[in-house]
Amino acid sequence: MTLSALMPPRQVKIGDAALFAETTPRAIRHYHQIGLLPEPGRGADGRRRYGYDDMIRLLWIRRMAETGISLDDMRAAFEGTRDIDDVLARLERTLADQQADIARRRAAVQRLRAVGSPLGLLSTMVTDRLDHLPPGALRPGDLEALLVTERIFGALGAAIQASAFIVLATHPGLRAEQDRLDAAEAALDDGVHPGDPRVEALAVQRCAHQMALDRAVREAGLDAEEEKLFEMDDAGPAERRPTSLSVGQAVTKMPYDLSPARKRCVQRAAQLFAEALSAGG
Template sequence: MYPSITPPRQVKIGDAATFAGTTPRAIRHYHEIGLLPEPERGGDGRRRYGYDDMIRLLWIRKMAEAGIGLDDMRAAFDEARDIEEILSRLEEALAAQEAAIKRRRAAVQRLQAVGSPLGLLSELVTDRLSHLPPGALRPSDVEALLVTERIFGPLGAAIQASVFIVLATHPDLRAEQDCLDAAEAALDDGVEPDDPRVEELAVQRCTQQMALEQAIEAAGLDTAEEKLFEIYDADLKGEEDTQMSASTATTKMPYDFSPARMRCMELTAQFLADAHSADS
């Protein structure tokens, strides 16, 4: 005959933890926060756990696996809150997490399909650039688009993409752009803001910008920009959290432009405004 085995009426914390699939440390924490009532202690002063305690521990483990927080467990056990309400809130939280995971997976898939770093831009922007051959955009072009998207959102960056499309397809304009960029960089070498070269360069930059605008119009890119406003609906605006106001950006984005270069940029904007007013 097999010897009879009589289960213990109570077990120590280590055995309780092993059976419930948790740890003694976790059980002590449950006691501290009031999730698990303190059991009676044996003659040696150690906690002893009975059947009801083990059922509570199993409930705690299963609820934790479902994602229910300890505070919500305690409220449910105390009947201070309907368990259906807790589960409803948990379902909403899980749905939000699932949506976030889908967005992250979509972003990773775009990076795989489009390539990095171009794939870091919003789909609205990369769609506009998709017809360009590989390598047509310079790293500095992509960096500029990233900054623009952060400040003005995907729509602003998609519109700015017209400039880089023209530069990538018009070598003469690209060469002139490079010369002007180099001249502007030279303004940082101790040139004073009132130096005549500053205004001269602003005039040249204004002329070149007007040529860019003409090339954009000739290529029909301005019409494409108008369509962007039509398709920029609520779905695309889900990326609004990726941008900030221009006033905030000026205080957060570091620039190392000299006063002379800043003056050149101001004059260029002024000259452009005057030119557009004269045309209208």
């Protein structure tokens, strides 16, 4: 087949032009509407007829589109109102960003395959902490709590919370008390007034339990490892650092529909725990 056999006829209809340029008549009409491709004259039958120059312009449009150049940039380049080198430099930056994003996504997928799902959804800082646990020791609910904590307080906050789950997995008595308190707090539904004596009583019990967890963390030497986490976080990227939120603010960000009584219990327990820590408890 000779080159002349591959060349389009001198004047062709829109369907033939689209076939030659490997596009569609609809796309060509869109090019006309946005001023990217001048609309050619019409034949005696009232149909558009595309000549050699039109076909060359269509080929350029198709090739430029394949590289990722936007239609607006093409039009500006054809009109001479924008330097094609600037367009290409901007496109190269965009492609570099996309490449970096793909690299991050591939790394995340590889991590999920290596660590396992859903544990691999957590940050490396958090899963490294959980290496203390034997396989299967972490409850699904604990994993969900870590995911929520990391979203609100960052990887450092979740890594510190992981210390509590390590202790709970290795101290049956503390785990039983945790389950009891969780069930009691869940019973604080909308029918319970925030000023109900049960709210304060549960807050006191939750504070005592948290203090017992804190002691167990120190006895296990996990608090020393938490200090190392703070050092790592100071040297790490800002997005990994914990956010500064009050308990009240944190409660509003949690994806739970807590009753007013339960919210009050959580806030009061945190207040009591902070006071105990300040008092050297």
